[in-house]
Amino acid sequence: MYDGIVQELIDELGRLPGIGPKSAQRIAFHILQTESFDVTRLSSVLIEVREKVKFCEICGNVSEEVTCGICRDPRRDPTFICVVEEAKDVVAIERTREFRGLYHVLGGAISPIDGIGPDDLRIRQLMTRLADGTVTEVIIATDPNLEGEATATYLSRLLKTLEIKVSRLASGLPVGGDLEYADEVTLGRAFEGRRTVN
Amino acid sequence: MYDGIVQELIDELGRLPGIGPKSAQRIAFHILQTESFDVTRLSSVLIEVREKVKFCEICGNVSEEVTCGICRDPRRDPTFICVVEEAKDVVAIERTREFRGLYHVLGGAISPIDGIGPDDLRIRQLMTRLADGTVTEVIIATDPNLEGEATATYLSRLLKTLEIKVSRLASGLPVGGDLEYADEVTLGRAFEGRRTVN
Numbered sequence: 001m002y003d004g005i006v007q008e009l010i011d012e013l014g015r016l017p018g019i020g021p022k023s024a025q026r027i028a029f030h031i032l033q034t035e036s037f038d039v040t041r042l043s044s045v046l047i048e049v050r051e052k053v054k055f056c057e058i059c060g061n062v063s064e065e066v067t068c069g070i071c072r073d074p075r076r077d078p079t080f081i082c083v084v085e086e087a088k089d090v091v092a093i094e095r096t097r098e099f100r101g102l103y104h105v106l107g108g109a110i111s112p113i114d115g116i117g118p119d120d121l122r123i124r125q126l127m128t129r130l131a132d133g134t135v136t137e138v139i140i141a142t143d144p145n146l147e148g149e150a151t152a153t154y155l156s157r158l159l160k161t162l163e164i165k166v167s168r169l170a171s172g173l174p175v176g177g178d179l180e181y182a183d184e185v186t187l188g189r190a191f192e193g194r195r196t197v198n
Numbered sequence: 199m200y201d202g203i204v205q206e207l208i209d210e211l212g213r214l215p216g217i218g219p220k221s222a223q224r225i226a227f228h229i230l231q232t233e234s235f236d237v238t239r240l241s242s243v244l245i246e247v248r249e250k251v252k253f254c255e256i257c258g259n260v261s262e263e264v265t266c267g268i269c270r271d272p273r274r275d276p277t278f279i280c281v282v283e284e285a286k287d288v289v290a291i292e293r294t295r296e297f298r299g300l301y302h303v304l305g306g307a308i309s310p311i312d313g314i315g316p317d318d319l320r321i322r323q324l325m326t327r328l329a330d331g332t333v334t335e336v337i338i339a340t341d342p343n344l345e346g347e348a349t350a351t352y353l354s355r356l357l358k359t360l361e362i363k364v365s366r367l368a369s370g371l372p373v374g375g376d377l378e379y380a381d382e383v384t385l386g387r388a389f390e391g392r393r394t395v396n
Contacts, residue, residue: 006260009247012240017228018221029286030215031244032251032260039248042210046241049207049226050234062204062230088227 006032055087058129060105060122062087070094070103077101082139083126083155085109085148093141101139104129109147110154116147118154126155130162137165144171204230253285256327258303258320260285268292268301275299280337281324281353283307283346291339299337302327307345308352316352324353328360335363342369 006028013024031039055061056068063069070076070090080101084090090103106121129135140155142148152168159166171189173182182190204226211222229237253259254266261267268274268288278299282288288301304319327333338353340346350366357364369387371380380388 004262005243005247005250009243012243015236015240016225018224023216025286025289026216027214028247029260029284031247032285034248036248038213039244043241043244045203045207045210046229046237046244049203049229050232050237052203053230062227064202086227087230088223091223 055105059103060087060107060125061090061103075100078134079136080139081126081129081135081137082141084141085143085151089141089143099139101137106142106151109142109151111147111150121151123155123158127158130159130164135164137167140166140168144169253303257301258285258305258323259288259301273298276332277334278337279324279327279333279335280339282339283341283349287339287341297337304340304349307340307349309345309348319349321353321356325356328357328362333362335365338364338366342367 009028009031010021010024013019013027014021016024019027052064053062054064054066056063056066056071058067058071061068061070065072077100080099081104082093082099082101083104083106084093085106085108087105090105093099093103104122104126106123106126108116108121110116110118110121130138138155138159140152142151142155156166156168170193171186172193173179173186173190179187207226207229208219208222211217211225212219217225250262251260252262252264254261254264254269256265256269259266259268263270275298278297279302280291280297280299281302281304282291283304283306285303288303291297291301302320302324304321304324306314306319308314308316308319328336336353336357338350340349340353354364354366368391369384370391371377371384371388377385
């Protein structure tokens with residue numbers, strides 16, 4: 001145990017995701033030896049980000065304005081909506097440069113264990129966006145895990161009632177991966193989703 | 199890439215030790231979704247720790263006062279000084295409850311590659327502490343790696359000139375470890391330092 005305030009900092013850092021007690025200690029000691037100036041900057045960016053950053057009223061993405069840069073961009077195709085769990089998934093997909101439509105961030109995935117049901121996600125807002133008939137395809141891009149699959153199944157059933165095409169991102173072998181190291185579920189999916197090449 | 203301030207926070211977090219870009223992103227999103235109240239607390243503890251925490255004038259350990267709690271404690275045995283690289287090593291040794299003497303924090307280890315020589319460490323201050331003849335044994339507890347060993351060798355040569363016993367922490371197999379997984383240097387040291395048991 002450390003003297004008062006140092007232990008307090010270690011405790012605070014330890015509350016951040018992915019930071020165990022050892023990392024918290026390492027970071028705390030790093031901060032003790034860092035220029036006051038740099039610590040002040042980190043401290044004020046923390047406050048600023050919390051004050052400035054809001055969530056886009058339309059899609060739920062992070063944004064410094066009422067609506068996010070993607071929703072405001074007139075070059076984006078409004079007939080496609082890609083549904084993701086978190087704002088960081090938007091960034092991941094944007095990096096691929098494959099998708100030029102709009103997004104809808106659910107704010108999580110259905111998880112009975114964590115007590116998260118459909119009403120805790122931004123599904124109602126999605127239905128409202130789909131109501132005017134602009135959107136022709138909804139691409140469900142939830143995580144390929146239990147919660148993500150449950151959410152995708154729930155959504156695809158819900159959207160069946162509308163005249164909208166619903167698709168799901170392909171599962172299969174990761175590019176650059178090694179077939180022998182693929183788990184059986186992934187390999188099974190890769191077979192299921194195989195494509196004719198000649 | 200994210201909008202302005204979010205990316206700035208990710209960059210700032212990415213400068214902390216052991217935090218890669220992925221962790222920085224995860225922490226940043228965690229902070230976006232954390233109560234403002236908690237973020238304010240983390241932010242102010244950062245500033246406070248940097249303002250309040252100093253290094254003990256005697257031993258170099260972290261301290262909120264001019265001298266640290268250990269140096270001020272009259273129950274500690276002033277005839278033993280344990281020399282460590284960093285303040286966090288003090289905490290690690292204190293946890294063992296094996297040592298009741300005083301400490302001396304060098305502030306690093308000799309590392310020619312990083313341009314750290316004996317003059318960059320608190321070795322002069324150590325010699326001053328040893329001058330009055332109170333200390334009878336110096337226990338060198340630098341890390342069991344290249345830099346730590348170099349520092350230990352340097353110190354033990356330097357201290358040979360004084361009438362003081364100098365010792366080094368034992369190297370050997372880690373307790374609870376598995377012999378077959380021990381590297382050859384550790385195993386070699388374990389043989390070298392073997393003890394008669396009957």
